Amino acid sequence: MRIASFLKTTTFRLALLYAGLFCASFIALFAVVYWSADALATADRRTLVYTDIQGLADAYKQGGVDGLKEAINERIQPVNVSEGIYVLVDAHYNWVAGNITAWPTNAQPTDGWIRFPIGMKIVQRTEGPKIEEHIIEAYVSDLPSGHRVLIGRDTHTQQQFQKAISRAFLIWLAGIIGLAVIGGLIMSRSILRRIEAINQAAERIMQGEVKHRMPVRGRNDEFDRLAENLNAMLEEIDRLLGSIRAVTNNIAHDLRSPLNRLRNRLEAALADKQPEQRQEAIERAIGDADELLSTFNALLSIADAEAGTSRGNLMPVDLVALAHDVAELYEPLVEEQGLVLEKSIAGPAPVSGNRQLLFQAIGNLIDNATKYGATGGRVSLNVMPGRNGSGPEIAVADKGPGIPATERGRVLERFVRLDASRSTPGNGLGLSLVAAIARLHNAALSLDDNQPGLKVTLRFKPAPA
Amino acid sequence: MRVLVVEDDAQTAAYMVKGLTEAGHTVDHAPNGRDGLFLGTSGDYDAMIVDRMLPGLDGVSVIQALRAANVATPILILSALGQVDERVTGLKSGADDYLTKPFAFSELIARLEALTRRRAPTAAETRLAVGDLEMDLLSRVVKRAGQAIELQPREFRLLEYLMRHAGQVVTRTMLLEGVWDYHFDPQTNVIDVHISRLRQKIDKGFPAPLLHTMRGAGYCLRADS
Numbered sequence: 253m254r255i256a257s258f259l260k261t262t263t264f265r266l267a268l269l270y271a272g273l274f275c276a277s278f279i280a281l282f283a284v285v286y287w288s289a290d291a292l293a294t295a296d297r298r299t300l301v302y303t304d305i306q307g308l309a310d311a312y313k314q315g316g317v318d319g320l321k322e323a324i325n326e327r328i329q330p331v332n333v334s335e336g337i338y339v340l341v342d343a344h345y346n347w348v349a350g351n352i353t354a355w356p357t358n359a360q361p362t363d364g365w366i367r368f369p370i371g372m373k374i375v376q377r378t379e380g381p382k383i384e385e386h387i388i389e390a391y392v393s394d395l396p397s398g399h400r401v402l403i404g405r406d407t408h409t410q411q412q413f414q415k416a417i418s419r420a421f422l423i424w425l426a427g428i429i430g431l432a433v434i435g436g437l438i439m440s441r442s443i444l445r446r447i448e449a450i451n452q453a454a455e456r457i458m459q460g461e462v463k464h465r466m467p468v469r470g471r472n473d474e475f476d477r478l479a480e481n482l483n484a485m486l487e488e489i490d491r492l493l494g495s496i497r498a499v500t501n502n503i504a505h506d507l508r509s510p511l512n513r514l515r516n517r518l519e520a521a522l523a524d525k526q527p528e529q530r531q532e533a534i535e536r537a538i539g540d541a542d543e544l545l546s547t548f549n550a551l552l553s554i555a556d557a558e559a560g561t562s563r564g565n566l567m568p569v570d571l572v573a574l575a576h577d578v579a580e581l582y583e584p585l586v587e588e589q590g591l592v593l594e595k596s597i598a599g600p601a602p603v604s605g606n607r608q609l610l611f612q613a614i615g616n617l618i619d620n621a622t623k624y625g626a627t628g629g630r631v632s633l634n635v636m637p638g639r640n641g642s643g644p645e646i647a648v649a650d651k652g653p654g655i656p657a658t659e660r661g662r663v664l665e666r667f668v669r670l671d672a673s674r675s676t677p678g679n680g681l682g683l684s685l686v687a688a689i690a691r692l693h694n695a696a697l698s699l700d701d702n703q704p705g706l707k708v709t710l711r712f713k714p715a716p717a
Numbered sequence: 718m719r720v721l722v723v724e725d726d727a728q729t730a731a732y733m734v735k736g737l738t739e740a741g742h743t744v745d746h747a748p749n750g751r752d753g754l755f756l757g758t759s760g761d762y763d764a765m766i767v768d769r770m771l772p773g774l775d776g777v778s779v780i781q782a783l784r785a786a787n788v789a790t791p792i793l794i795l796s797a798l799g800q801v802d803e804r805v806t807g808l809k810s811g812a813d814d815y816l817t818k819p820f821a822f823s824e825l826i827a828r829l830e831a832l833t834r835r836r837a838p839t840a841a842e843t844r845l846a847v848g849d850l851e852m853d854l855l856s857r858v859v860k861r862a863g864q865a866i867e868l869q870p871r872e873f874r875l876l877e878y879l880m881r882h883a884g885q886v887v888t889r890t891m892l893l894e895g896v897w898d899y900h901f902d903p904q905t906n907v908i909d910v911h912i913s914r915l916r917q918k919i920d921k922g923f924p925a926p927l928l929h930t931m932r933g934a935g936y937c938l939r940a941d942s
Contacts, residue, residue, distance in 0.1 A: 535932050538821075545819055549799070549902050556800050580871055581897055584910040608801045612901045619905050 263443045267436025275428060282421045286414065293410045294389075298365075301391050304336055304403050309393075317397055321349040324401075335406055337370075337388050343398030355402070356388075365389055372406075387411065446475045450482070462490065495665065502667030503551075506680070507544060514540040550681040554666065557609060557688035566693070569610060571601035571644050571712075575635045578614045586622050586631050593618070594632040601637050601644035603712045605693045613689040616682040617648035617708050625650025628705055643695075643714040649707035660699040686710075718763035718833060719743045723753030723779065724795070725771050729818075733766065736822050750774025757783050762790050764833050766825070769796035769807065777810040784811035791832040795820065804900065823934035827886040834882065845880040848940030850919060850927055852880055861919055871896070872915050879928070879938040888935035912936055 304327075311323035317340075324338045328351040339350030347354060356368035368390070371383045390404025449467045456464045465486060466479035514537050521533035575597045586593040603610075614633075621631040628651025638644040655663060662668050664687040669680040686708070690697035696711040720742045724730040730746050737744045745760065747753035750771040757765055757779070765783075769776035780792055791814075794807040799817035807815045814828050845852040849862045857873060859866045868876065878895045879887060887895075889908040894900050912928065920926045929937045 542821065546902050549817075552799065553901075577897065577899070581899075581911075582907060584914055585905065585907045588910050606801060608900055611899050615901075615903065615907070619903075619907070 261440040261444055263440035264436045267432060267439055271429060271432025271436065274432065275425060278425065278428065282417075286417065286421075289417070290410070290414060293413070297389065297405045297407070297410070300336075301389075301403055301405055305391060305393065308401065308403065312395065317348070317395070317399055320395075320399075320401065324349045337390060337402070337404040337406065339402045341400050343400075345400075348399065350402070355400075356390075359390075365391055366402075367407075372408075384408075450475075450479060457486070462493075499666045502680070506667055507547065510540050510544050510547075514544070547681065550685060551666070553609075553612075554681065554685050554688045557685065557692045566604045566606055569603055569605045569607045570599070571603055571610075571635050571646050572597055572599035574607065574610055575614065575633055575646060578611060578618060579633055582615060582618045582622075586618065589622050589626050591622060591626065591628070592630045594630050596632065597635040599635065599637055601635050601646070603644055603693070603695075605712075606689075609689045609692065613686045613710070614646060614648065616686050620682055620708075621648050621650035621652075621706070625652025625705055628652040638712070638714050641714060643712035645709055645711045647707055647709040649702045649705060651702065651705040654701060654704050654706045655699060657701070663699070664697070683708075719745070719761065720829070721745050721747065721753070721756055721760065721762045721765040721790075723747045723750065723757075723765065723767045723771065723776065725749060725768060729768075732822075733825070736826070740826055750776065750779045754779050754782050757790070758786050758788055764829055765790055765792045766795050766829070767792055767812070769794055769798055769803075777807060780807075780810045780812050793825075793828060793832060795825070801900070821888075821934070823886060823931070824888045824890065827888050827891060827935060830885045831882055831887070831891065834885065845877065845883075847880050847883040847938055848925070848927055849923075850880070852877060859919075861923060866918050868915075868918060872911070872918070875911060875915055876919065879936065882938070884937070884939045886931050886934050886937050891935070 308320055308323055312320040315322065321340060324340055327336055328338060337350075337352060339352050339355060340348040341355050342348055345355045352370060356366070356370070359366040359368040366389070367387055369385045369387055372386045373381050374384050375381050386406050386408040388404045389407050390402045393401050393403070395401060446469075453464055453466045466482045468476050468479045468483070470476065517533050517537040517540065521530050521537065524530040524533060575595070579593060579595050579597075583593045618631060618633065625631060630651055632647075632649045634645070634647040634649070636645045636647075663683050666684045667680040668684075687697055690710055693710075694713050696709075698709050698711070700707045700709065720737055722730055722733050722737070722744055724733065724746070725748055727748070730748070734744045734746055745756055745762075747756050750773045753765075753767065753771070754774060756762075767776045767779060771779070774782075776794060776796065780794070783790070783792070792812045793814045793816060794812045795816050795818060796803070796807065797818040798807075804815045804817075813832050816825060816828055843854050845854065851860045852858075852873075854877070859868055859873065859876065875892065875896050878892065890900070890902065892908050892911075893903065912930075916926075916928045920928055925940075927938055927940060929939065931937050
């Protein structure tokens, strides 16, 4: 992997940002230490100078200019380790005493003190003496006699100290930046490697290896969780694609036969010379077309209910009245099949719903019970009021052969019909529509064994108080 | 009768104009909402068929504008928007009926004729009669050739609906809407069973049947054969 690609990664940028923040706080800390150390050293030096001034002032008070001169000369004796810088001049700046040869001409005043450079002769061990420029900080006093005295201290030590800690600081800073960059590179490399693994897996999936999955390392860290979630999502997509494929295949299959029949009829009608038979063939063709249209309408109704577009328009519906309406419409149909419609309708059972769709759902269930439970003798329609905590229920049951437990989930899918021969009329969409309408109403749809037969129950959520 | 068709799809419009003309109606066609509104307010029509999705001015706005202009002509919305909500929106705008595309032409004709008939004042009617079949709406007694016929309440309403639309073709969805007040495609012969029961009661034992099945369309109650 190229360095350039590292530098663009978020991890690396985060590492840099972190290092930057760290450096900034380091610099701030350094500044505080530097300035307070400097202030402390300056204050110490000035205290020494003040003490000197006191001493020399005493000497002046007792012995005048001569006493002062004597005191200065004593202080600049080589045996004295005092690092004081002294110079005494008269009113005309003529040298009187001191360890520098002239009054400094290039002095810079700072808050009552003056600073000026002087050349210092430094004795070295190996080579000859050399001249170093040192900055002297000094205090100037004008004496009543017109003389002026300068008392100062060399700041060289302090400056050396400052230089030393600055150098140390710079070395540390460089080290920290170096470590941050290296750490950032290592960190982004390891994170990048895991992200790259996910990217590569995604690319393979996009290139058609739909069964490929994201790598999971088993560390149970956030990358594993990401990979697991992505894998779960891929499974769900795979499942949905599968069901879409099945639906598409089923649509193609289920619509091809009636279309084919329609085409054959029309072809036959075209060939038919007798107007009556021709008329009849055309009427049948229209019947076929109507059947196709109703299949499409059913598909659209399911799509509408699934999209939940009607959810905003749910109104109070009384399941009791609705059940009576459905029973009233379907009872003759049930009876015509030689079955009895048993009603056990108890209220109150108010739900929030779409009356038209609920009617259609219950109608579909009774229609199914009549069609597939024809041998059972009776179809029952049940409404139960909601009781503490549970909402109202409506159930349709038959005493026919029922549906094996393993198939109960599958029959809710579109176009799934259990009689492989597809001899009974129907399009395999009835229960799918019921399931979609149940979802729209947040009602639980369950298919149970009626021993024998099938019992389909819609359990509504309790109405909000 | 004079019918105005407001429909932007040229093929559907041509199909409707042709069919309606063949059924003996005078048809005007407006290809967009603005023309539809203009013709609808200026012309004297017996019925209008309005598409919902129209260029310029949509169908619902056209109908609202027509109703605001005191045009009381019966209006049938013909739309691909078939959801329950869309139906309600359409009917609330002032339309009298709603038919979803794709539609059977027989259904369109039947509904259109029912609409124009509905216009006639029926409030004062207390008796309905078709041939020798009589219905007293107050005492709720039905007689055929003077012979009383016992009907269940819903059968009574079914017959009442058929008698009010006597001589017209009534489709299954019209019956489901008109008698049961539900609108959907029942996918089964649930209405046919009700009709055959009613037929048992009013036609059995009489020489001339009144309740006729119109193949591919629906039913028709009429006296002559």
